[in-house]
Amino acid sequence: MTLDFARRVEVALRVNDRDRTTVVSPRTTLLDWLREEAGLTGAKKGCNEGACGTCTVLVDGRRMNGCLTLVVQCAGREITTVEGLAGPGGELHPVQRAFAEHDAFQCGYCTPGQLMSAVACIAEGHAGDDASVREWMSGNICRCSAYPQITAAVLAAARAPGADDGDER
Amino acid sequence: MRDFAYARAGSAASAVAALDGPRTSVIAGGTELLNWFRLGIAAADRVVDIGGLDDLRGITSDGDELRIGALATLNEIGEHPLVTRTAGALASACLQAASAQIRNRATIGGNVLQRTRCPYFRAEEPLPWPCSKRAPGSGCASLAGRHERQAIFGWTADCVAVQPSDPAVALAALDAQAEVLGPGGPRTIPMREFHLTQQEAADLGDPARETRLGPAELITGYRIPARADEGQAYVKVRERASYEYAIVSAAAAVRSTGNRSTGNRSTGNRIAAGRVALGSVAQRPWRLDAAEAGLPGTPLTREALIPVIERALAAAAPLPQNGFKVIMARNAAVRALLLAGGAQ
Numbered sequence: 073m074t075l076d077f078a079r080r081v082e083v084a085l086r087v088n089d090r091d092r093t094t095v096v097s098p099r100t101t102l103l104d105w106l107r108e109e110a111g112l113t114g115a116k117k118g119c120n121e122g123a124c125g126t127c128t129v130l131v132d133g134r135r136m137n138g139c140l141t142l143v144v145q146c147a148g149r150e151i152t153t154v155e156g157l158a159g160p161g162g163e164l165h166p167v168q169r170a171f172a173e174h175d176a177f178q179c180g181y182c183t184p185g186q187l188m189s190a191v192a193c194i195a196e197g198h199a200g201d202d203a204s205v206r207e208w209m210s211g212n213i214c215r216c217s218a219y220p221q222i223t224a225a226v227l228a229a230a231r232a233p234g235a236d237d238g239d240e241r
Numbered sequence: 242m243r244d245f246a247y248a249r250a251g252s253a254a255s256a257v258a259a260l261d262g263p264r265t266s267v268i269a270g271g272t273e274l275l276n277w278f279r280l281g282i283a284a285a286d287r288v289v290d291i292g293g294l295d296d297l298r299g300i301t302s303d304g305d306e307l308r309i310g311a312l313a314t315l316n317e318i319g320e321h322p323l324v325t326r327t328a329g330a331l332a333s334a335c336l337q338a339a340s341a342q343i344r345n346r347a348t349i350g351g352n353v354l355q356r357t358r359c360p361y362f363r364a365e366e367p368l369p370w371p372c373s374k375r376a377p378g379s380g381c382a383s384l385a386g387r388h389e390r391q392a393i394f395g396w397t398a399d400c401v402a403v404q405p406s407d408p409a410v411a412l413a414a415l416d417a418q419a420e421v422l423g424p425g426g427p428r429t430i431p432m433r434e435f436h437l438t439q440q441e442a443a444d445l446g447d448p449a450r451e452t453r454l455g456p457a458e459l460i461t462g463y464r465i466p467a468r469a470d471e472g473q474a475y476v477k478v479r480e481r482a483s484y485e486y487a488i489v490s491a492a493a494a495v496r497s498t499g500n501r502s503t504g505n506r507s508t509g510n511r512i513a514a515g516r517v518a519l520g521s522v523a524q525r526p527w528r529l530d531a532a533e534a535g536l537p538g539t540p541l542t543r544e545a546l547i548p549v550i551e552r553a554l555a556a557a558a559p560l561p562q563n564g565f566k567v568i569m570a571r572n573a574a575v576r577a578l579l580l581a582g583g584a585q
Contacts, residue, residue, distance in 0.1 A: 074255075074258070075248035075249075075250065075251070075255055075258075075259050075289060076248055077246035077247060077248045077259075077287050077289075078246060078247055078248065079244065079246050079247075081247055097244050098244065098245055098246065098247035098288060099242045099243070099244045099245060099278070101275070120279070121276050121279065122272055122276070122340075122342075122343055125340065125342060128342050131345075134345045135341060135342045135345060136342050136345050136346050137272075137342045137343060137346070139275075140270075140271060140272045140275055140276075140343065140346060141271065141346065142268075142271060142275070144247055144290065145268070145271065145290065145292055189341070189342065192341070193341070196341075198341075206482075206483070207482075207483050208341050209341075210340055210341075210482075210483035210484040211339075211340025211341050211342045211343065211484055212340075
C-alpha cells in the first residue's frame with residue numbers, strides 16, 4: 073500500500089499516431105515536452121496558466137490545455153497536435169481548409185490552438201450555430217480579434233461533409 | 242515550477258495514507274494545482290496522482306439520490322442526462338465554469354477546493370504586498386486597495402476574498418453531501434457547510450482555514466438528493482458572456498404550485514418550496530435561509546420576490562467599493578428563482 077515516489081518517470085504514449093516512450097521529471101508539462109522533446113512546436117506557449125488556449129491539443133480525442141497537463145498524466149493516452157491534422161500526403165484537414173478559406177487569423181499565433189479546439193468543438197456537436205460556437209470556442213483567445221472569421225470557419229467546417237470523422241475520437 | 246516526486250495511487254486509501262505524509266499534494270485534473278506550484282501558492286515534495294482510480298469516477302442514480310464521483314469532469318457532469326434531469330442547477334453551473342478545454346480536465350472533486358481569484362493573492366512570489374493567505378497575519382492589501390469584487394458577508398480585516406467555484410454554489414443549494422475519506426475512515430460533509438468564511442475560520446481558532454476538509458482527507462464523491470418535482474436554475478453574472486468568473490451568481494431550486502407540464506406559466510403560479518444560494522459574495526456559498534423560510538406561498542413574480550430576498554440580504558456588510566454587489570446579488574437570486582419556477 074505504501075507508494076513509490078519517483079523523481080524520473082517513464083511514460084509510454086502515442087503522439088500523432090506514433091508510439092513514443094519518454095523519461096521525464098514529474099513537473100514536465102505536456103506542452104513543454106511536445107515543444108522541447110518531441111519536436112512538435114505547433115502548440116504554442118501563450119499564458120502558461122490555462123487562460124489563452126493556444127496550447128490546446130487533443131488527449132484521447134478531448135481538447136485540453138497542454139500547459140495544465142503533466143506528461144506523467146498522459147501514460148497510455150493518445151495525443152493529437154496540430155501537426156497531426158493534415159493527411160499523409162499533406163492534404164489539409166477540412167477545418168484547416170475552412171480557416172484558410174475564411175481568413176480566420178491575422179498573426180496566426182493562436183491558430184494551432186483554435187484549430188484543435190475547433191476540431192473537438194465540431195466532434196462534440198457544439199458547432200450548430202453562431203452562439204454555440206462562440207460559447208464553446210471561448211477558451212481560445214485571439215488577440216487580433218478574428219472571432220467573426222473563426223466562427224464562420226468553424227460553422228462552415230461543421231457543415232462540410234466528413235468534417236467530423238478526422239482524428240478526433 | 243519546482244520539481245517533485247510522483248506516484249500513482251492504487252486506491253483512494255493509498256492516496257490518503259500518502260497525504261498523511263510530509264508536504265504531499267494530490268493531483269486529479271491538475272488545472273489548479275499546477276498554477277499554485279507556478280505562483281508559489283503551494284509547494285510539495287511529493288505529488289500523488291488519483292487520476293487512475295476508476296472507483297472515483299462515474300455518475301449514477303438510484304432514483305432518490307444522484308451520486309457523482311470526485312473524478313467526474315465538469316463537462317461530463319454538465320452534459321450527463323441524469324444531472325441535467327435531476328440536478329439542472331449543477332449541470333448549468335458546471336458548463337458556465339471555465340472553458341471547454343479546462344472543463345475536460347477539471348474534476349468536481351478539485352473544483353470546490355480551488356482558491357480565490359483575488360489578484361493580490363494570485364501573484365508570483367515574492368509578493369510585493371501583504372496577503373494573509375500567503376503570509377499569515379500580514380494583512381489584506383485588497384481591503385486597503387481595490388476590492389470591488391470581494392466579499393459582502395463573513396470577511397475580516399485579515400482577508401476579504403470570495404470563493405469562486407460555480408459548482409459549489411449549486412451543490413450548496415441542492416443540499417449535496419461530500420463523501421470524504423481520511424485516515425480515520427469515511428465521513429460526509431454537507432456542502433452548505435463545507436467552506437468557511439474568514440469569520441467562521443477565526444472563530445474556530447484557525448484563520449487560515451478555508452474548508453472543513455482535514456489536511457489528509459480526500460473528496461471521493463458527492464450525493465445529491467434527486468427531486469424530480471422541482472425546477473432549477475443557475476444564474477451567473479459576469480463581465481464577459483463566457484469564460485469569466487462570476488461577479489455574483491445564484492443557484493435556485495423551486496417547487497411551484499403551477500403545473501409546468503401543461504405549459505401554464507401564468508402569474509397565478511406560487512412557490513411551494515424553494516432554496517437559493519449565492520456565489521462570489523463570501524468565502525463560501527451563501528444560502529439565503531431567511532428568504533427560504535419566506536418563499537412558500539410567494540407568487541412567482543419579480544415584484545413579490547424582491548422584498549423576500551432583500552430581507553435576507555439585510556445582514557450584508559459590503560466594503561466601501563462593492564455595495565453594488567448587494568443589489569446585483571438580489572437581482573441574481575430573484576432571476577434564478579423565477580427561472581427555476583418556470584416563470585421566465
